[in-house]
Amino acid sequence: MNNSQEKVTYPSITVEQFLTSVSKAELTLLAGEKGLHRKIDRPRVQKLGLIIAGFPEFIHKERVHLVGNTEIAYLNRLTPKEKIKSLKPIFDLEISCLVITKGLPAPQEMIKLAKETDTPLLSSPLRTTFVIQYITEGLQDVLAPFTHKHGVLVDVFGVGVLMKGGSSIGKSETALDLIVRKHRLVSDDIIEIRKKGEILIGKAPDITMGRMELRGLGIINISELFGIVALRDEKIIDLIVNLQPAEQFSEVDRLGIDEKYEEIMGVKIPSINLPVASGRNIANLLEIAASNLLLKRKGKYSAQEFVIKQRDRLKHRK
């Protein structure tokens, strides 16, 4: 329902924010302070490598650029004039920033160019491998695209179940049933979903975290009522369950042999449509749906096995 309304935000950060948000890389600023407002919007890094040897075809200016042992050793063999010639095209591109790893001393020419072009020149005491790892991980985190969805996200047996469905269908009440059974709430009503690689991670917006609305009772505080174990900060979304009034179902899936999916920010998540009617305990059904997903992950497809068994039976009847 209403997939057209998916509003995706692609965050970007300034080099100044980058310096503090990727603290594991232990970055410090050497020169080019005036360029700290430059933006980084891709989580990938590029090692300058052959680019400084006069092969700039594959430079991606929006990435974070790294200079390690090899590049510095190469530059140190050049005359000052050659160094400028090799580095100037890179600085002229208005790249976001340049990071020197292993605490290597920056060549004078590099510092000069950084100042002239207002390109932030950063340094890390760590080895290139770690700098690449920490920067990539850190940027993937802060630059992850995100969206908001209406629904309830609950951790059921370690399976992240996103309940969707029109208002007052009973999503929050079902979540409450699940909490009573020692499952954990991630977010009620509105879920902030960010995409990291090919997984979706859901969490509550800061303002509603740990809160739930129940018709007639108003807004309640789950951690105070049920303790901290009833909550979970964030959870990977594994399964989407669409709750719908039973009378709106024209054709309910009676076999469960067809795998259905729904897309959020281009990531496909297994989904099921669950009719809601009196006498159907939705919390029970969600526990089964979550367990069934765990079985499927172990390669056990109950519905398909049954269908095969029944087909064999039919053959032998002949």
Added chain:
Amino acid sequence: MVEKDVMITNKLGLHARAAAKLVNLAGKFHSHITISTEQICADAKSILGVLTLAAGKDTMVKIEAEGPDEKESLEAIIDLIENKFGED
């Protein structure tokens, strides 16, 4: 689907009681109604969703409605917001 942009003009913005009025009004209609700021799109029938918008005074919000009574619901909600939720 119908939609309209409207400015929040009451002094306190979309605070708890105002949000409750909006959610209750939206709940009277059969259409699917959303209210969104630049970043967040919330179901207008969900109190926590609407509160998450944290839309202060002079924030522009977009109301969208889709369903059998979309026109009436949109008008009613725009009215409520333009009338400052019956406050000040």
